[in-house]
Amino acid sequence: MASDKGNGLYHLDNLTFVKHVNPETPWGFPSAPITIAALASGTQIAFLARHGTGHTIPPSSVPSRANIAALKSLGVRAILAFSAVGSLREDIPPGAFALPAQIIDRTKGVRPASFFEGTSVVAHAAFGDPFSRGLVKWLEGPVRRVLQGRQTELFMDKCIVCMEGPQFSTRAESVMYRQWGGDLINMSVLPEAKLAREAEISYALIATATDYDSWRPQEAAVTAADVLKTLQANADTARLVAATVLEELHLAISADPPQGQGEGQGQQGEKGKGKGESLLLEEVGSMRFSIMPRSEKQNVEDRKKLAYILPEYFAGEEGNVNVNTE
Numbered sequence: 001m002a003s004d005k006g007n008g009l010y011h012l013d014n015l016t017f018v019k020h021v022n023p024e025t026p027w028g029f030p031s032a033p034i035t036i037a038a039l040a041s042g043t044q045i046a047f048l049a050r051h052g053t054g055h056t057i058p059p060s061s062v063p064s065r066a067n068i069a070a071l072k073s074l075g076v077r078a079i080l081a082f083s084a085v086g087s088l089r090e091d092i093p094p095g096a097f098a099l100p101a102q103i104i105d106r107t108k109g110v111r112p113a114s115f116f117e118g119t120s121v122v123a124h125a126a127f128g129d130p131f132s133r134g135l136v137k138w139l140e141g142p143v144r145r146v147l148q149g150r151q152t153e154l155f156m157d158k159c160i161v162c163m164e165g166p167q168f169s170t171r172a173e174s175v176m177y178r179q180w181g182g183d184l185i186n187m188s189v190l191p192e193a194k195l196a197r198e199a200e201i202s203y204a205l206i207a208t209a210t211d212y213d214s215w216r217p218q219e220a221a222v223t224a225a226d227v228l229k230t231l232q233a234n235a236d237t238a239r240l241v242a243a244t245v246l247e248e249l250h251l252a253i254s255a256d257p258p259q260g261q262g263e264g265q266g267q268q269g270e271k272g273k274g275k276g277e278s279l280l281l282e283e284v285g286s287m288r289f290s291i292m293p294r295s296e297k298q299n300v301e302d303r304k305k306l307a308y309i310l311p312e313y314f315a316g317e318e319g320n321v322n323v324n325t326e
């Protein structure tokens with residue numbers, strides 16, 4: 001399990017430091033060494049600052065493939081990603097929190113967004129629900145309870161626009177995103193969420209609103225100083241959320257473990273709990289039917305590389321199985 005955030009959140013409270021690890025993945029090193037820490041129960045979590053420990057990595061240069069691959073290699077099954085976001089709605093004030101349900105991609109294609117990119121293996125992950133529905137649904141109660149104690153609102157079912165940056169939006173863009181149905185805006189949720197899906201890690205975003213972006217005609221357009229004003233208070237609340245929720249989440253996952261069956265994954269219909277599936281971590285097994293059938297034209301080295309994130313499909317004997325035709 002990991003909590004991963006750049007802006008404002010560089011450490012977590014109520015945890016016992018265990019060690020730092022810095023795995024070299026086939027996609028390079030993560031943004032920073034990953035902190036392994038223990039919860040009160042002894043359960044270990046991994047924490048990674050996506051912009052680096054000294055905030056030296058801009059959004060477009062975050063090594064997201066290495067970050068997600070490194071977390072997967074450590075056994076992480078669920079990511080709680082924190083992000084400072086702009087609000088595109090009057091009723092979502094700076095200081096509010098949200099668990100978004102949808103994403104509009106306004107990145108510009110400069111961020112590597114797939115583990116399969118540049119390999120001879122083709123895969124099309126289902127991404128209609130970009131956040132883990134099971135994880136988001138589970139998080140609502142515990143996160144709301146923590147936020148109530150701090151008079152902080154929680155919004156559900158919102159749509160976040162992910163822009164390239166590093167400059168903020170123009171006023172015209174900000175107005176347009178509202179017309180498109182955007183409620184929130186950041187520069188970090190993609191390709192992180194896509195890569196987590198490809199690695200079959202359940203991913204949820206805890207969005208913390210810092211500003212009103214630039215759509216309000218009578219108000220000044222957002223500046224980094226506006227963001228920083230709200231950032232520290234939000235980060236304190238975010239730390240409390242993480243400290244409270246991680247222990248409970250671990251217990252919930254232990255009680256409802258993924259079995260890796262993946263039947264019906266990626267389909268949007270209501271899925272009953274059957275065949276050993278986990279409702280909480282329903283992404284496990286989801287790539288089984290997303291990867292194009294094994295072919296002799298696929299490069300063996302590429303398959304070895306992909307085994308780093310998906311050993312079930314690409315390593316050992318299983319790697320010789322045509323995963324798409326069972």
Ligand SMILES: CSC[C@H]1O[C@H](OP(=O)(O)O)[C@H](O)[C@@H]1O
Pocket residue numbers: 005006007008050051059082083084085186187188189224227
């Ligand atoms: C300093 S405002 C823009 C910056 O803040 C957010 O970072 P993070 O998601 O890591 O909290 C946003 O996505 C931008 O990268």
Ligand SMILES: Nc1ncnc2[nH]cnc12
Pocket residue numbers: 084085086087163168169185186187210211212213214222227
């Ligand atoms: N207004 C904004 N636009 C993009 N990313 C942000 N992160 C925080 N506020 C933001």
